[in-house]
Amino acid sequence: MKIKRKFRFEAAHRLKDHLGRCNKLHGHSYHGEITISGAVSDDGMIMDFSRLYSIVQSVLPDHRTLLQTGDPLVGILGDHAVVVEMDGPPTAENIATMIAAKAQSCLDDGYTVVTVELWETSDSCAVWTL
Numbered sequence: 001m002k003i004k005r006k007f008r009f010e011a012a013h014r015l016k017d018h019l020g021r022c023n024k025l026h027g028h029s030y031h032g033e034i035t036i037s038g039a040v041s042d043d044g045m046i047m048d049f050s051r052l053y054s055i056v057q058s059v060l061p062d063h064r065t066l067l068q069t070g071d072p073l074v075g076i077l078g079d080h081a082v083v084v085e086m087d088g089p090p091t092a093e094n095i096a097t098m099i100a101a102k103a104q105s106c107l108d109d110g111y112t113v114v115t116v117e118l119w120e121t122s123d124s125c126a127v128w129t130l
Contacts, residue, residue, distance in 0.1 A: 002114060003045075004035045005052045009062035012081070013090040016071045025065070025073065032096070032118040032125070034103060038111040047111065059102035066090035092118050092126035100128045 008031040015022040034056055038046040065081040067074050068089050077083055088094050096118040104113045112130065119125040 001040050001046055002035050002037045003047060003049065003052065004033050005049060005056060006033050007031065007053075007056045007060060009060040011061050011064050011066055011095075013066040013095075014071070014073065015089045015091065016068060016073075017089070028120050030092075030095070030118060030120060032099075032116060034099070034113065034117075035115040036103075036107065036111050037114050055103055055106045056099075058106065059099055061095070061098075066095065092120040092124070093128070096126045096128040 008029065010027065010029055012025055012027040013022075014025045017023070034052070036047065036052065040046055061084050063082070064084045065073075065077060066084050066086060069085045069087060071085075074083055074085060084090075086094060086098065096116045099118065100113045100116040103116070107113070114130050116128040117125055118128075
């Protein structure tokens with residue numbers, strides 16, 4: 001059985017080596033859904049939706065600036081932003097992967113993150129799947 005929970009967060013990022021507009025620092029109102037699987041317990045639920053929401057909220061980079069490790073902006077922003085450094089470019093694909101990994105690390109045995117769908121704009125999204 002699976003359950004799904006919607007989420008949203010605000011974050012800035014830039015793709016420093018990208019040849020298009022995304023090489024400039026800018027922000028998005030990200031939104032998405034996370035799906036987990038698990039066994040239905042005696043109370044008729046896989047997990048209470050509020051518990052899943054709390055887990056998801058704890059791993060989201062809300063009001064953060066997402067930058068690739070080695071980006072010169074990491075040092076320049078200093079006290080002006082809360083920076084999350086990522087091993088790769090902070091693309092929707094990599095952010096979705098990060099959310100999936102962090103959420104999975106918060107789940108008890110028997111629960112599995114199956115998908116993370118992350119919308120960067122109203123018409124563009126990345127879907128991470130197990």
